[in-house]
Amino acid sequence: MVTIPVGELRVQSRSLAGEAWLSELFSSLPVLAGSAWLAGQQQRARQALAGESLPSRRQEAWRFTDASAITAIPAHRLERLAAPAALPAPAAQVLRLVLDGHGDPLEGLALPEGLERLDPAVVEELCGEALDANGAAASWPVQLNGALAHQVLALRVSQPLPIVLELVSDTGDAAGVLGLRLLLVLDPGASLEVLEVHRARGASLTSVVLEARLGPGARLRHGLLAQGQPPQPAAAADELPSSAGAAPVLLHHLAVVQDPASELQLTAAVSGWGLARLEPMVVQRSGAAFTRLRGLQRVDGRQVVDTHSRVLFAGPDGRLDQVHKALADGAGRSVFNGAVIVPRQAQRTDAAQLSRSLLLSDRARIDTKPELEIVADDVKCAHGATVSRLQQDELFYLQSRGIAADQAARLLLRGFCEEVLAELPTPSALWQPLALLMGEEPAP
Amino acid sequence: MIRPDAPVLLEICDLRASVEEQPILKGVNLTIRAGEIHAVMGRNGSGKSTLSKVLAGHPAYRVTAGSVHYRGEDLLALLPEQRARIGLFLGFQYPVEIPGVSNLEFLRVATNARRQEQGLEELDTFAFEDLVRERLKVVQMDPAFLERSVNEGFSGGEKKRNEILQMALLDPLVAILDETDSGLDIDALRIVAGGVNHLASADNATLLITHYQRLLDVITPDYVHVMAAGQILRTGGKELALELEESGYDWVDAELERLEASAPEGLATAQASRTPAEVG
Known part of the structure; x- marks a missing residue:
């Protein structure tokens, strides 16, 4: 007698759904006109995914993260939004580029001195370089993005820029799939502050691949605000397709190559997505650079946020300072995997990684894992991970000053978040990162 | 300042409390009237810190018997x-x-x-800044500490000043200061004690919990209580603190033994408490 375990059956039916979802998505995409190079890229990505399904929990990198939420998103490209979402007015000294996957975000804009569109020939040469250097070209979210993206926003920074570049997407209540592909090239000695904001509320999937290349002595301060929001309850739910209630999905991949004496400061704050997967990856290709990573993620309800970071020191004297924080409430699930790779040639590397998680509910779940591969012998690599509830001593201290228990808990949680949010580029305040992260109603 | 007709602010009767099923307080009696400064002294593990935490309501401590009344x-x-709030x-x-x-x-x-409890209006950010800057003078604290995270990276002395600053802002009627002198150098001790003296009035009361006489050189108590094995063993005036400074706590053991002999049912608890009690 042959018995088929129930679990396997379930896996199989899910993978069929994923395969069907992908083929429906690809057949809905328009044929790319214009750039033969980009069409080729797209074709290759689609071929790589042909016959594939969604990432499975049998793969180590997706062990804790169920990607099946993706199939609840309508498998077609997001239409150009009829009425773009209302965004806060940009602060002074902010250059805002709104990315909707359709128009050219640079059209009609005067770029400041030191910032220019990258020459198409150079784009073809450099696009994919940071992904390859990070060993990420074959990862599922990157392939999906390659299969979708029909344009690359590529910018060159040739000097220290006095402005903040805001890269914004907001799919609002719309349903469908948005693919964004970006490339930033910082020349030697150039510096740039970027605030990348992605917002969604409907049944949409936002797929982002951002590559950045930091020349010797270049500095990039990059803030990522990923503000999902639960879907609005529809007034007449029976008239809407079943997907209307699906929570938004974010797949974000950031690949950076750093030259010596360059500095990268990346601060990410993520909340409100049904599923969010972030993959920040950095290579210090000759070592001797500085990388500072700050992450904050919050899950509530049945949300899942997964950050898989990876820093590779391909030369000596590199430094890393990484802190990743997570808040898990409701029946949410938070995953962090922090890889730090220090091969033989990376002597005198100085790396520190700390993961701090707060478990706020009995039904929530946190998986956190430092992953250190150290071959070099003369290095300092510190790592630590804590998962706890709110500290009774901290709560009691606040209560003993007349602050009610619930308000005290709120103060502690805000404090926990503020430590990371304070590192975002200044214009981030307009986007009310704390209120949105805590799931509070944003102020008008 | 002792005034027999002053209103009673705090009345503790036969207070017994445990932590993790371990009895620590074994019948504390203490009455504090407005205007008074009390000092509770005793060795490590005598229960004096536990008394302060029980009064403030720390969730790790369970009151098993007795009562505490605050203004009735x-x-x-x-x-x-x-x-x-009341x-x-x-501290x-x-x-x-x-x-x-x-x-x-x-x-x-x-x-x-x-302030809400006192029926005063809430202070907005600006009004509060004015108030806090004025109260900072009480403890000679640098305004820069206001911008930092609560107590984070403060030295021992700065933390204690921050405690007294909170006391100056909250305007309490009964202030319990738990080992406020520990970890302070002599200058910081003077500043902190100066703040406490400044805030003491005929309407409020202070309960100092301390190991050492040196705090009582700068804050003069009306009453000194010696705690041992979860009870107040002896009460006197400020001269009792001086006596302790000279003769130490050895007499406490003899006194406890005498108590045990006269009250046989109390023997077991008193003995048990002397062995493992490293609870502050």
Whole structure:
């Protein structure tokens, strides 16, 4: 007698759904006109995914993260939004580029001195370089993005820029799939502050691949605000397709190559997505650079946020300072995997990684894992991970000053978040990162 | 200042309390009237810190018997935050560091919670800044500490000054200061003690919990109580502290033995408490 375990059956039916979802998505995409190079890229990505399904929990990198939420998103490209979402007015000294996957975000804009569109020939040469250097070209979210993206926003920074570049997407209540592909090239000695904001509320999937290349002595301060929001309850739910209630999905991949004496400061704050997967990856290709990573993620309800970071020191004297924080409430699930790779040639590397998680509910779940591969012998690599509830001593201290228990808990949680949010580029305040992260109603 | 007709602020009767099923307080009796400064002294593990935490309502301590009345009200029935709002203050031996929460914001929320109880209007950010800058002088504290996270990276002396600053803002009727002198150099001790003296009035009362006479050189107590094995063993005036400084606590053991002999049923508890009690 042959018995088929129930679990396997379930896996199989899910993978069929994923395969069907992908083929429906690809057949809905328009044929790319214009750039033969980009069409080729797209074709290759689609071929790589042909016959594939969604990432499975049998793969180590997706062990804790169920990607099946993706199939609840309508498998077609997001239409150009009829009425773009209302965004806060940009602060002074902010250059805002709104990315909707359709128009050219640079059209009609005067770029400041030191910032220019990258020459198409150079784009073809450099696009994919940071992904390859990070060993990420074959990862599922990157392939999906390659299969979708029909344009690359590529910018060159040739000097220290006095402005903040805001890269914004907001799919609002719309349903469908948005693919964004970006490339930033910082020349030697150039510096740039970027605030990348992605917002969604409907049944949409936002797929982002951002590559950045930091020349010797270049500095990039990059803030990522990923503000999902639960879907609005529809007034007449029976008239809407079943997907209307699906929570938004974010797949974000950031690949950076750093030259010596360059500095990268990346601060990410993520909340409100049904599923969010972030993959920040950095290579210090000759070592001797500085990388500072700050992450904050919050899950509530049945949300899942997964950050898989990876820093590779391909030369000596590199430094890393990484802190990743997570808040898990409701029946949410938070995953962090922090890889730090220090091969033989990376002597005198100085790396520190700390993961701090707060478990706020009995039904929530946190998986956190430092992953250190150290071959070099003369290095300092510190790592630590804590998962706890709110500290009774901290709560009691606040209560003993007349602050009610619930308000005290709120103060502690805000404090926990503020430590990371304070590192975002200044214009981030307009986007009310704390209120949105805590799931509070944003102020008008 | 002792005035027999002054109103009773705090009345503790036969208070017994445990932590993790271990009895620590074994019948504490103490009456505090307005205007008085009391000092509770005793060795490590005598229960003096436990007394302060029980009064403030720390959730790790369980009251098993006895009563505490604050201006006639049953204090033990109140949540810690309610106790603070009606005017009870605990100055912590080890003030807690709270990363990410600004000291200024914390002080403002706390002050407004107390003011609401007092029927005073809430202070907005600007009015509060004026108030806090004035109260900073009480402890000669640098305004820069307002911008930092609560107690984070403060030295021992700075933390204790921050405690007294909170006391100056919250205007308590009963202030319990738990080992406020520990970890202070002589200058910081003078500043902190100066703040306490400045805030003491005919309407409020202070309960100092301390190991050493040196705090009592700068804050003169009206009463000194010696605690041992979870009880107040002896009460006297400020000369009792001087006597302790000279003769130490050895007489306490003899006294405990005498007590045990006269009250056989108390023997077991008193002996048990002397062995493992390293509870501050």
